Amino acid sequence: MLSFLLLLAFMGSPSPAKSQSPPLPQKLNIFILAGQSNMAGRGGVVNDTWDGVVPPQCQPNPFVLRLSEDLAWVLAREPLHADIDPNKVTGVGPGMAFANAVLTQDGTLGTVGLVPCGIGGTSITQWNKGGYLYEQLVTRAKMAVESRGAYAAMLWYQGESDTVNREDAELYKGRLETFFTNLRSDLQAPSLAIFQVALASGRGPYIDMVRQAQLGIDLPNVHHVDAKGLPLEPDGLHLSTPAQVTLGEKLADAFLKSIATSSPSPMSSNDANTDFSSFVYCLLIALCIDLAFR
Numbered sequence: 001m002l003s004f005l006l007l008l009a010f011m012g013s014p015s016p017a018k019s020q021s022p023p024l025p026q027k028l029n030i031f032i033l034a035g036q037s038n039m040a041g042r043g044g045v046v047n048d049t050w051d052g053v054v055p056p057q058c059q060p061n062p063f064v065l066r067l068s069e070d071l072a073w074v075l076a077r078e079p080l081h082a083d084i085d086p087n088k089v090t091g092v093g094p095g096m097a098f099a100n101a102v103l104t105q106d107g108t109l110g111t112v113g114l115v116p117c118g119i120g121g122t123s124i125t126q127w128n129k130g131g132y133l134y135e136q137l138v139t140r141a142k143m144a145v146e147s148r149g150a151y152a153a154m155l156w157y158q159g160e161s162d163t164v165n166r167e168d169a170e171l172y173k174g175r176l177e178t179f180f181t182n183l184r185s186d187l188q189a190p191s192l193a194i195f196q197v198a199l200a201s202g203r204g205p206y207i208d209m210v211r212q213a214q215l216g217i218d219l220p221n222v223h224h225v226d227a228k229g230l231p232l233e234p235d236g237l238h239l240s241t242p243a244q245v246t247l248g249e250k251l252a253d254a255f256l257k258s259i260a261t262s263s264p265s266p267m268s269s270n271d272a273n274t275d276f277s278s279f280v281y282c283l284l285i286a287l288c289i290d291l292a293f294r
Contacts, residue, residue: 025110025111025148026148027148028113028144028147030115030152031155032115032154033095033117034118034127034137035156036120036157036159036160037085038160038227038238039156039197040080040081040084040088041079041094042088042091042120043238043239043242044092045238046234048089050090054077054078055097055241055245058245061099061100064076064114066113066115067115071143076112076114078091078093079093080095080116085118085119093244094155094197097246097247097248099114101252102252102255113144113147117140119133121161122158124175134179138186153195154183154194155195155251159202159214162206162210163207165206166206166209169210172213173214176214193221193223193255194223195225196223196225197227197247198211198225198226200229200232200239201232201236221258230246230247
Protein backbone atom coordinates (compact mmCIF):
# COMPACT_ATOMS: atom_id res chain seq x y z
CA MET A 1 0.00 0.00 0.00
CA LEU A 2 2.80 2.41 0.95
CA SER A 3 4.62 1.70 -2.30
CA PHE A 4 1.45 2.34 -4.27
CA LEU A 5 0.87 5.68 -2.56
CA LEU A 6 4.48 6.72 -3.09
CA LEU A 7 4.15 5.86 -6.76
CA LEU A 8 1.01 7.98 -7.06
CA ALA A 9 2.72 10.88 -5.30
CA PHE A 10 5.72 10.62 -7.62
CA MET A 11 3.47 10.60 -10.67
CA GLY A 12 1.72 13.76 -9.48
CA SER A 13 4.94 15.63 -8.65
CA PRO A 14 6.86 17.84 -11.13
CA SER A 15 9.36 15.88 -13.20
CA PRO A 16 13.05 16.96 -13.35
CA ALA A 17 12.63 17.84 -17.04
CA LYS A 18 9.73 20.18 -16.31
CA SER A 19 11.60 21.92 -13.50
CA GLN A 20 14.28 22.99 -15.96
CA SER A 21 11.82 24.63 -18.37
CA PRO A 22 11.38 28.43 -18.32
CA PRO A 23 9.51 29.36 -15.11
CA LEU A 24 5.92 30.15 -16.06
CA PRO A 25 2.79 30.31 -13.91
CA GLN A 26 0.34 27.43 -14.07
CA LYS A 27 -2.05 29.61 -16.03
CA LEU A 28 -1.99 32.71 -18.21
CA ASN A 29 -4.95 34.90 -19.08
CA ILE A 30 -4.12 35.94 -22.64
CA PHE A 31 -5.02 39.44 -23.82
CA ILE A 32 -4.19 40.32 -27.43
CA LEU A 33 -3.35 44.00 -28.01
CA ALA A 34 -3.84 44.89 -31.67
CA GLY A 35 -4.49 47.84 -33.95
CA GLN A 36 -2.41 50.86 -34.89
CA SER A 37 -0.44 53.58 -33.14
CA ASN A 38 -2.80 54.42 -30.30
CA MET A 39 -2.77 50.76 -29.28
CA ALA A 40 0.98 50.44 -29.81
CA GLY A 41 1.34 53.54 -27.63
CA ARG A 42 2.46 57.08 -28.37
CA GLY A 43 1.77 58.52 -24.94
CA GLY A 44 4.60 60.89 -24.03
CA VAL A 45 6.04 60.91 -27.55
CA VAL A 46 6.66 64.41 -28.88
CA ASN A 47 8.87 65.22 -31.88
CA ASP A 48 9.85 61.54 -32.21
CA THR A 49 11.13 61.39 -28.63
CA TRP A 50 9.53 59.55 -25.73
CA ASP A 51 9.74 61.45 -22.44
CA GLY A 52 10.22 58.18 -20.50
CA VAL A 53 7.48 59.01 -17.97
CA VAL A 54 5.72 55.88 -16.70
CA PRO A 55 2.76 56.69 -14.42
CA PRO A 56 2.06 54.56 -11.33
CA GLN A 57 -0.82 52.78 -13.08
CA CYS A 58 1.60 51.48 -15.74
CA GLN A 59 4.46 50.27 -13.54
CA PRO A 60 5.70 46.67 -13.93
CA ASN A 61 3.80 44.00 -12.03
CA PRO A 62 5.15 40.47 -11.40
CA PHE A 63 1.75 39.12 -12.42
CA VAL A 64 1.81 40.83 -15.84
CA LEU A 65 3.92 39.22 -18.56
CA ARG A 66 4.48 40.22 -22.18
CA LEU A 67 5.15 38.06 -25.23
CA SER A 68 8.25 39.56 -26.83
CA GLU A 69 9.00 39.83 -30.53
CA ASP A 70 10.97 36.56 -30.37
CA LEU A 71 8.04 34.77 -28.67
CA ALA A 72 9.47 34.69 -25.16
CA TRP A 73 7.54 35.60 -22.02
CA VAL A 74 9.16 38.51 -20.18
CA LEU A 75 8.10 40.90 -17.44
CA ALA A 76 5.84 43.49 -19.05
CA ARG A 77 6.97 47.09 -18.94
CA GLU A 78 6.47 50.25 -20.96
CA PRO A 79 6.74 50.68 -23.87
CA LEU A 80 4.95 47.37 -24.45
CA HIS A 81 5.32 47.57 -28.24
CA ALA A 82 8.95 48.71 -28.41
CA ASP A 83 10.09 45.56 -30.24
CA ILE A 84 6.79 44.99 -32.07
CA ASP A 85 6.50 48.41 -33.73
CA PRO A 86 10.25 49.08 -34.09
CA ASN A 87 10.07 51.55 -36.97
CA LYS A 88 8.28 54.12 -34.83
CA VAL A 89 9.03 55.69 -31.47
CA THR A 90 6.72 54.01 -28.98
CA GLY A 91 5.52 55.32 -25.64
CA VAL A 92 2.74 54.58 -23.19
CA GLY A 93 -0.29 52.66 -24.47
CA PRO A 94 -3.39 51.32 -22.72
CA GLY A 95 -2.08 47.78 -22.09
CA MET A 96 -0.28 48.14 -18.76
CA ALA A 97 -2.93 50.38 -17.22
CA PHE A 98 -5.53 47.82 -18.34
CA ALA A 99 -3.69 44.82 -16.89
CA ASN A 100 -2.93 46.49 -13.56
CA ALA A 101 -6.51 47.73 -13.21
CA VAL A 102 -7.94 44.27 -13.94
CA LEU A 103 -5.70 42.61 -11.35
CA THR A 104 -6.37 45.32 -8.77
CA GLN A 105 -10.11 44.88 -9.10
CA ASP A 106 -10.14 41.09 -9.45
CA GLY A 107 -7.39 39.25 -7.63
CA THR A 108 -8.71 35.84 -8.71
CA LEU A 109 -7.60 36.12 -12.34
CA GLY A 110 -4.03 35.05 -11.72
CA THR A 111 -1.31 36.06 -14.17
CA VAL A 112 -2.00 38.20 -17.21
CA GLY A 113 -0.18 37.52 -20.47
CA LEU A 114 -0.18 40.48 -22.85
CA VAL A 115 0.40 39.79 -26.54
CA PRO A 116 1.31 43.09 -28.26
CA CYS A 117 0.56 43.15 -32.01
CA GLY A 118 -0.14 46.83 -32.75
CA ILE A 119 1.60 48.54 -35.69
CA GLY A 120 1.33 52.29 -36.27
CA GLY A 121 -0.14 53.77 -39.43
CA THR A 122 -1.96 50.61 -40.58
CA SER A 123 -5.32 50.51 -42.32
CA ILE A 124 -7.94 47.82 -41.84
CA THR A 125 -7.10 46.27 -45.22
CA GLN A 126 -3.54 45.68 -44.00
CA TRP A 127 -5.06 43.38 -41.38
CA ASN A 128 -6.75 41.20 -44.01
CA LYS A 129 -6.41 37.45 -43.64
CA GLY A 130 -3.29 36.25 -45.46
CA GLY A 131 -1.43 39.51 -44.95
CA TYR A 132 1.65 39.87 -42.77
CA LEU A 133 -0.06 41.67 -39.86
CA TYR A 134 -2.91 39.16 -39.69
CA GLU A 135 -0.69 36.10 -39.87
CA GLN A 136 1.73 37.58 -37.33
CA LEU A 137 -1.16 38.19 -34.93
CA VAL A 138 -2.45 34.63 -35.33
CA THR A 139 1.03 33.14 -34.84
CA ARG A 140 1.70 35.15 -31.71
CA ALA A 141 -1.73 34.47 -30.23
CA LYS A 142 -1.46 30.73 -30.80
CA MET A 143 2.03 30.67 -29.31
CA ALA A 144 0.70 32.45 -26.23
CA VAL A 145 -2.06 29.89 -25.72
CA GLU A 146 0.40 27.02 -26.09
CA SER A 147 2.21 28.47 -23.05
CA ARG A 148 -0.42 27.23 -20.60
CA GLY A 149 -2.72 30.08 -21.53
CA ALA A 150 -6.31 30.70 -22.54
CA TYR A 151 -7.76 33.60 -24.48
CA ALA A 152 -9.40 36.15 -22.23
CA ALA A 153 -9.97 38.90 -24.81
CA MET A 154 -8.58 41.03 -27.61
CA LEU A 155 -8.24 44.79 -27.17
CA TRP A 156 -8.53 46.46 -30.59
CA TYR A 157 -7.84 50.13 -31.38
CA GLN A 158 -7.57 50.96 -35.08
CA GLY A 159 -9.23 53.10 -37.72
CA GLU A 160 -7.42 56.45 -37.84
CA SER A 161 -5.85 55.57 -41.19
CA ASP A 162 -9.27 54.74 -42.65
CA THR A 163 -10.60 58.28 -42.10
CA VAL A 164 -8.65 59.72 -45.05
CA ASN A 165 -10.58 58.22 -47.96
CA ARG A 166 -14.37 58.24 -48.12
CA GLU A 167 -14.57 54.82 -49.76
CA ASP A 168 -12.43 53.28 -47.00
CA ALA A 169 -14.67 54.87 -44.39
CA GLU A 170 -17.81 53.57 -46.08
CA LEU A 171 -16.42 50.04 -46.33
CA TYR A 172 -14.91 50.02 -42.87
CA LYS A 173 -17.76 48.26 -41.03
CA GLY A 174 -17.84 45.27 -43.37
CA ARG A 175 -14.07 44.97 -43.43
CA LEU A 176 -13.84 45.09 -39.64
CA GLU A 177 -16.57 42.47 -39.18
CA THR A 178 -14.76 40.20 -41.66
CA PHE A 179 -11.51 40.65 -39.74
CA PHE A 180 -13.13 39.79 -36.41
CA THR A 181 -14.90 36.76 -37.88
CA ASN A 182 -11.79 35.40 -39.62
CA LEU A 183 -9.67 35.89 -36.52
CA ARG A 184 -12.05 34.06 -34.25
CA SER A 185 -12.19 31.20 -36.74
CA ASP A 186 -8.42 30.90 -37.15
CA LEU A 187 -7.82 31.07 -33.39
CA GLN A 188 -10.54 28.44 -32.90
CA ALA A 189 -12.15 30.83 -30.45
CA PRO A 190 -15.60 31.56 -31.89
CA SER A 191 -16.71 33.49 -28.81
CA LEU A 192 -13.46 35.42 -28.26
CA ALA A 193 -14.33 38.62 -26.40
CA ILE A 194 -13.32 41.70 -28.37
CA PHE A 195 -13.13 45.17 -26.87
CA GLN A 196 -12.81 47.72 -29.62
CA VAL A 197 -12.06 51.37 -29.04
CA ALA A 198 -14.11 53.97 -30.91
CA LEU A 199 -11.85 56.64 -32.37
CA ALA A 200 -10.77 59.76 -30.53
CA SER A 201 -9.05 61.19 -33.61
CA GLY A 202 -8.11 60.43 -37.20
CA ARG A 203 -5.87 61.33 -40.08
CA GLY A 204 -8.66 62.54 -42.37
CA PRO A 205 -12.11 64.14 -42.53
CA TYR A 206 -14.18 60.96 -42.13
CA ILE A 207 -13.68 60.34 -38.42
CA ASP A 208 -17.40 60.36 -37.62
CA MET A 209 -18.13 57.91 -40.44
CA VAL A 210 -15.58 55.42 -39.11
CA ARG A 211 -16.80 55.94 -35.55
CA GLN A 212 -20.36 55.16 -36.62
CA ALA A 213 -19.12 51.99 -38.30
CA GLN A 214 -17.26 50.94 -35.15
CA LEU A 215 -20.20 51.63 -32.85
CA GLY A 216 -22.50 49.85 -35.29
CA ILE A 217 -20.68 46.50 -35.09
CA ASP A 218 -23.27 44.01 -33.87
CA LEU A 219 -21.31 40.77 -33.66
CA PRO A 220 -21.75 38.67 -30.50
CA ASN A 221 -19.37 39.45 -27.64
CA VAL A 222 -17.94 42.57 -29.29
CA HIS A 223 -17.87 45.45 -26.82
CA HIS A 224 -17.27 49.14 -27.42
CA VAL A 225 -15.20 51.58 -25.37
CA ASP A 226 -15.33 55.19 -26.54
CA ALA A 227 -12.13 57.24 -26.58
CA LYS A 228 -13.81 60.40 -27.85
CA GLY A 229 -12.86 63.43 -25.78
CA LEU A 230 -9.69 61.97 -24.27
CA PRO A 231 -6.75 64.41 -24.36
CA LEU A 232 -4.34 64.18 -27.27
CA GLU A 233 -0.66 64.88 -27.77
CA PRO A 234 0.26 68.13 -29.61
CA ASP A 235 0.02 66.27 -32.95
CA GLY A 236 -3.75 66.07 -32.48
CA LEU A 237 -3.74 62.38 -33.37
CA HIS A 238 -2.26 60.35 -30.53
CA LEU A 239 -3.56 59.93 -27.00
CA SER A 240 -1.47 61.51 -24.25
CA THR A 241 -0.09 59.43 -21.39
CA PRO A 242 -2.93 60.40 -18.99
CA ALA A 243 -5.43 59.59 -21.74
CA GLN A 244 -3.89 56.16 -22.24
CA VAL A 245 -4.17 55.47 -18.52
CA THR A 246 -7.83 56.49 -18.59
CA LEU A 247 -8.46 54.33 -21.66
CA GLY A 248 -6.76 51.31 -20.09
CA GLU A 249 -8.93 51.67 -17.00
CA LYS A 250 -12.07 52.06 -19.12
CA LEU A 251 -11.16 48.88 -21.00
CA ALA A 252 -10.60 47.09 -17.69
CA ASP A 253 -14.00 48.20 -16.41
CA ALA A 254 -15.65 46.96 -19.62
CA PHE A 255 -13.87 43.60 -19.41
CA LEU A 256 -14.71 43.05 -15.75
CA LYS A 257 -18.32 44.05 -16.34
CA SER A 258 -18.54 41.56 -19.20
CA ILE A 259 -17.37 38.64 -17.06
CA ALA A 260 -19.32 39.63 -13.96
CA THR A 261 -22.46 37.96 -15.29
CA SER A 262 -20.65 34.98 -16.81
CA SER A 263 -19.36 32.13 -14.67
CA PRO A 264 -16.74 30.79 -14.49
CA SER A 265 -14.23 33.57 -15.10
CA PRO A 266 -11.80 33.06 -18.04
CA MET A 267 -9.43 30.77 -16.18
CA SER A 268 -11.39 29.61 -13.15
CA SER A 269 -11.89 26.07 -14.45
CA ASN A 270 -8.12 25.70 -14.79
CA ASP A 271 -7.71 27.14 -11.31
CA ALA A 272 -10.04 24.47 -9.97
CA ASN A 273 -8.14 21.69 -11.70
CA THR A 274 -4.82 23.01 -10.41
CA ASP A 275 -6.13 23.40 -6.85
CA PHE A 276 -7.62 19.89 -6.86
CA SER A 277 -4.39 18.35 -8.18
CA SER A 278 -2.39 20.12 -5.49
CA PHE A 279 -4.83 18.94 -2.84
CA VAL A 280 -4.61 15.31 -3.97
CA TYR A 281 -0.82 15.45 -4.14
CA CYS A 282 -0.51 16.88 -0.62
CA LEU A 283 -3.02 14.33 0.72
CA LEU A 284 -1.04 11.43 -0.73
CA ILE A 285 2.22 12.74 0.75
CA ALA A 286 0.55 13.06 4.15
CA LEU A 287 -0.75 9.50 3.94
CA CYS A 288 2.67 8.20 3.01
CA ILE A 289 4.33 9.94 5.95
CA ASP A 290 1.63 8.67 8.33
CA LEU A 291 2.05 5.07 7.16
CA ALA A 292 5.84 5.25 7.22
CA PHE A 293 5.92 6.16 10.91
CA ARG A 294 3.30 3.70 12.15
